[in-house]
Amino acid sequence: MNKQVNTAQTILARLGLTADVLQGGNLTVTSPVDGAELAHLAETADMDAVIARAKVAFRDWRNVPAPRRGELVRLLGEELRAAKDDLGALVSLEAGKILSEGQGEVQEMIDICDFAVGQSRMLYGLTIASERPGHRMMETWHPVGPVGVISAFNFPVAVWSWNTALALICGNPVIWKPSEKAPLSALACQVIFERAVKRFGEDAPEGLSQVVIGGADVGAAMVASKDVPVISATGSTRMGRAVGPVVAERFGRSILELGGNNAMIVAPSADLDMAVRAIVFSAVGTAGQRCTSLRRLIVHESIRTELVAKLVKAYASLPVGSPLDPATLVGPLVDMDALKNMQSALAAARVQGGVVHGGEPVTEGVPAGGAYVRPAIVDMPEQSAIVQTETFAPILYVMGYSDLDQAIEMQNAVPQGLSSCIFTLNMREAERFVSDTGSDCGIANVNIGPSGAEIGGAFGGEKETGGGRESGSDAWKAYMRRQTNTMNFSDELPLAQGVKFDI
The missing domain is CATH 3.40.605.10 (Aldehyde Dehydrogenase; Chain A, domain 1)
Structure with a gap:
């Protein structure tokens, strides 16, 4: 035993x-x-x-x-x-x-x-x-x-x-x-x-x-x-x-x-250090296996290169290992099938023009028999088919935008729609995002990630199915x-x- x-x-x-x-x-x-x-x-x-x-x-x-x-x-x-x-x-x-x-x-x-x-x-x-x-x-x-x-x-x-x-x-x-x-x-x-x-x-x-x-x-x-x-x-x-x-x-x-292919828009005025912390927490928490996990990052072209570099550096430092170890930040996927699905999604992303950072299985320093993997960042040329398909794993697709209308259109262009957010210090952009012409998701946050919900607010509502509201x-x-x-x-x-x- x-x-x-x-x-x-x-x-x-x-x-x-x-x-x-x-x-x-x-x-x-x-x-x-x-x-x-x-x-x-x-x-x-x-x-x-x-x-x-x-x-x-x-x-x-x-x-x-x-x-x-x-x-x-x-x-x-x-x-x-x-x-x-x-x-x-x-x-x-x-x-x-x-x-x-x-x-x-x-x-x-x-x-x-x-x-x-x-x-x-x-x-x-x-x-x-x-x-x-x-x-x-x-x-x-x-x-x-x-x-x-x-x-x-x-x-x-x-x-x-x-x-x-x-x-x-x-x-x-x-x-x-x-x-x-x-x-x-x-x-x-x-x-x-x-x-x-x-x-x-x-x-x-x-x-x-x-x-x-x-x-x-x-x-x-x-x-x-x-x-x-x-x-x-x-x-x-x-x-x-x-x-x-x-x-x-x-x-x-x-x-x-239900599922949420959740996105974050990062505007030129965003506090990038705050955004990086929110991105990492939202994208890799529970090894990307939350319904509110961050899966799509829509970044203004003027800050895209800088933000991706910060994220790649942060991801490289994440401790992957047994969830019972207090030092671990990224635990295992639920089973080997989830690991296979993640690798298949990354292969499809490469075919569709993506540049993958991380995403490889981890076998050293982790318990044998578990499905451990390093979280992945995928720099994509566009919101292709694989980006619009939710994969229950720590994959973060990064895409660029030039104006807010384009970003909101990309945010809303996937069938899933549980949670969403924008990072901006521009009041007009923030108000537009939470207006009836902004995010179409059940949760729309400003300067906080899509992952997690307080008890006081009824949780979400998923747009593809008409949604549901439980909790507060x-x-x-x-x-x-x-x-x-x-x-x-x-x-x-x-x-x-x-x-x-x-x-």
Whole structure:
């Protein structure tokens, strides 16, 4: 048994995952750190039973007052604080994130719990002016039913919490289908949730939160079920194209947070040192495997040569290695297929006229069995086909522009559109970028990179699929149904003009 497996077993035991859960199944879970096998999980066999439990839980949970529902989420936040170190380490082991990113992801879970606790007392509806005398209109918001959550490997715990904290305070149970590449983190979260439920008491029904394990067929059963009215799915646009039409066909509701071929425009007035720091963080964080990773750099021709030189120098100094080493800044790709896809993309970029800096596999000074690579900068003559194709790896394509209209057109010219940004000290350029004639992405930042989002703002909205909003802001409405009520406090009932009858 290698040191890492021993470390993983210790962490899993502290998180409450026992051998009977971790062994005996057909789904093998490996670590991207070195390919070591961490568990063999049993797949969920009866999705009908899972959904039935959620339906029963919904009937009870919706009758619990919303502030009381918020108390459960408050307790979940406390349990996450207590488990932060171990859960963050498990994220590193299972998803390959460096330790600080694993810890940071758990902190996002804690933050959304804090947000949702307050939101549980603010599920407000509007009072609406009526055109009829002696009448008042108002809107009320009601729980909608079980919420299905499908998450990707790159954010194995935060995505669940963004959805679940809000779904719970809105009165809905949750069924979570994690990525087959990161199911252990999901099982650990379920144990942590159950600890909160135990402290909360009998108001929390059985089946309020369930984790289902398996491949695409497990997710497909949830997506197709009319008894799961909301499906929140995070992943690739390919996955979104499969999920969206099925949910729409049964008149369900989709919250889709999908891939982002995200761009940064660097204007002549930009603070280049600040821009370089933002570029490196956004492009190489999580080894370029975030949906908000920076993938396209659109630079004014007057500063292009200088900026590329600064980036090449910075990239050469990045420590690549085990994510468990505190000195590492770039961990592994999730698996060998991701490494092959990256090398194929770089080969295509060369054919299309690109000059590649870096991008080679790293085999020395890293754990054997992992897919380690040096991040790549590709100087491109134009925004060619490969640039418009999102590759989930640390590849940064650099292109030039001459005027802002051209830059914004390039920014918007790809089908993906989750996040975007501009670096400029020119107020007119900044305001233009965030206007209705600027970026068409769900996130448009000024003087900060595209990667990462604060809990207070609902996360993104991906343009190719109509988008989805989860996490903070007004995202709670996606987990509820709106009802309009008309209150007649007059002594008459308005009828159509000329209609009369005797009573």
